[in-house]
Amino acid sequence: MADENPAVRRLSDWEPEPLRDIADEYGTPLYVQDVGRVRENAVRLREAFPDADIAYAVKANTTHAVLSALERAGIAAECASAGEVQRSLDAGFPPERIRYTAVNPPDVDLDHVCALDGVDELTITVGARDTLDRVAERGFDGPLCVRVNPGVGAGHHAKVSTGAEPKFGVPYDRAADLCRKAADRGFDLVGVHAHAGSGISGEDLSAHRELVARMGELTREIADLDPEFVAVGGGFGVPYRESEEPLDLTRVAAATREAIGETDARLAIEPGRYFVADAGVLLTTVNTVKPTPETTVVGIDAGMTTLLRPAMYDAYHAVRSLEPDLPRKDPVSCELSGPVCETADVLGRDRTLPDPTRGDLLAIGNAGAYGYEMASTYNSRPRPAVVSLDGTLVSLSVERERLSNLTALERSAGDSDGSAVDGERDADGGTNQW
Structure with missing residues (x-):
């Protein structure tokens, strides 16, 4: 298996002749995505985390071929927007295998997601009390998860380190209180979620371990609410430089299980780039x-x-x-x-x-x-x-x-078809992008 499914595929491992043939047929610039390799990466993650709930962070690559391959592999979908939710549904993911983890979601996104068929089986993750109120106003009573800001971040760049950025999630010391308020209001609280950042490597595994430990403590604090899972994000890094060693996924998995401690909640992870990069x-x-x-x-x-x-x-x-x-x-x-x-x-x-x-x-x-x-x-x-x-x-x-696609949505001042430049307006004056 090690030879068939190496820990990383280097650029030098790609055969040049097939790529030349593809470029001749389709032109450049051109992205080439090997869905067989995507499936191999899914196998490696499953072997390292055999008891975990594994979801794919859809924002890494939303092409239909990738999504449908991961759906058939039994992976769930973690979506950051209503568009990603819709793409996942179109690729065959059932609502019960989709988690909608939006950040400050626009009204049009919540309107779309909360009106979907099967929305009562789709998990919505909220990162603010305001968002909890907004999904309640739309009549959502399905599975709910609370996103927590653990106060610790990690990642390959400051712009992708999310764990300590106030934009993401409820402050850690207020998370248990919001979970209880959600349960008191009749929501089906199924889990808690945090994400340290993107591109986590062995060098910043300590930050990942600290995040996981804090989430384990929170899960035990709200154990009376019987959460089904505790999601500790994904963001597992890949070596972009040829000299860099691949992530020791077995070591990461062991550190994660050790850090989370004793809990009845199931561990959940949400890698993105690790599947597809x-x-x-x-x-x-x-x-x-x-x-x-x-x-x-x-x-x-x-x-x-x-x-x-x-x-x-x-x-x-x-x-x-x-x-x-x-x-x-x-x-x-x-x-x-x-x-x-x-x-x-x-x-x-x-x-x-x-x-x-x-x-x-x-x-x-x-x-x-x-x-x-x-x-x-x-x-x-x-x-x-x-x-x-x-x-x-x-x-x-x-x-x-x-070039013709670039102007397909534009309207000139002389157009009189009654549509607004930025899309038709609904009855409440909002933009209906769906």
């Missing part, structure tokens, strides 16, 4: 090679609108050339620059590549999580296509946007 690559084509005194600027057709993580988080993604004549090329230090008019539009600095030539095909690794999900149309650039791999089967998951 190393299952995806981004293919891009060199269009400009510009030697400068500082470096060789390699212009590519993917940029920060295609893959935002380097500009947003200073994230590192491995890069390799997929050209077949590499042995004949000398190594060159490069800066990989995209086509967006921003200084931040650089996907990699000080990278060594075989002497690049216009038309070369490059692959960018660990692009399966928060890649296509964070793509945008800034600079009026259409978003890329997504292709799914399942063994030898290659299929188009998401079509490439075209």
Whole structure:
């Protein structure tokens, strides 16, 4: 099993010839997602946490192929928006295997979720007393979970460390009181939830352990309410640099079980990137090679609108050339620059590549999580296509946007079809996005 299901899939493990064939057929920039690898990662998580309730943090990658593969693998869905709930339902997740964990949800989101068929089986997680009141006003009486701010955070970047950020969850010292108020109001309190952050590694396992210990204490404090589960988030990291070791998932699982202590509530985890990051690559084509005194600027057709993580988080993604004549090329230090008019539009600095030539095909690794999900149309650039791999089967998951798509929703001042620019208004004056 170890050889068939390694702890991490490196960019060098991808066979170049099939990727070249895919790029020839579908063009670039192009995301390629291997759903077989997604299933392998699900198996590894299940083996490390055999008794846990495992949910996938849908925001990492919402493509239908990924969602349907994880649904068939028996994984639950943890959703941060009404849109993610709807995508999960469309992919086959039954309501009882969906947790809606929204942060400051807009009214239109709550309206949609609370009106769904089977909503009485879907778990809604609230992170504020206001949110509790708002779901009550909509007549929701299904399973309820309370999100807790444990006062401790972890993660690969300050922008994804959620555990100590006041935006997320009820302050720890008020959580038990809100749980009791919810139960007194007739809600079916099924659990409590906290999330330290994203990209947790062995280096910050102590913060994860502290969060889990606090959640264990809270669960024992409200044991009389008989919570079914205690969710300690996910955020398990993957090694983006080739020199980094993969996460010791067995060690993380053991530390989690030890830290939570004795409780009748079932442990729940909600990884996102761990399922999908190393299952995806981004293919891009060199269009400009510009030697400068500082470096060789390699212009590519993917940029920060295609893959935002380097500009947003200073994230590192491995890069390799997929050209077949590499042995004949000398190594060159490069800066990989995209086509967006921003200084931040650089996907990699000080990278060594075989002497690049216009038309070369490059692959960018660990692009399966928060890649296509964070793509945008800034600079009026259409978003890329997504292709799914399942063994030898290659299929188009998401079509490439075209320039005509960018203006499809726009209305000019002379239009008289009665619709507002930002969508039709409902009877209460709100925007109905559904």
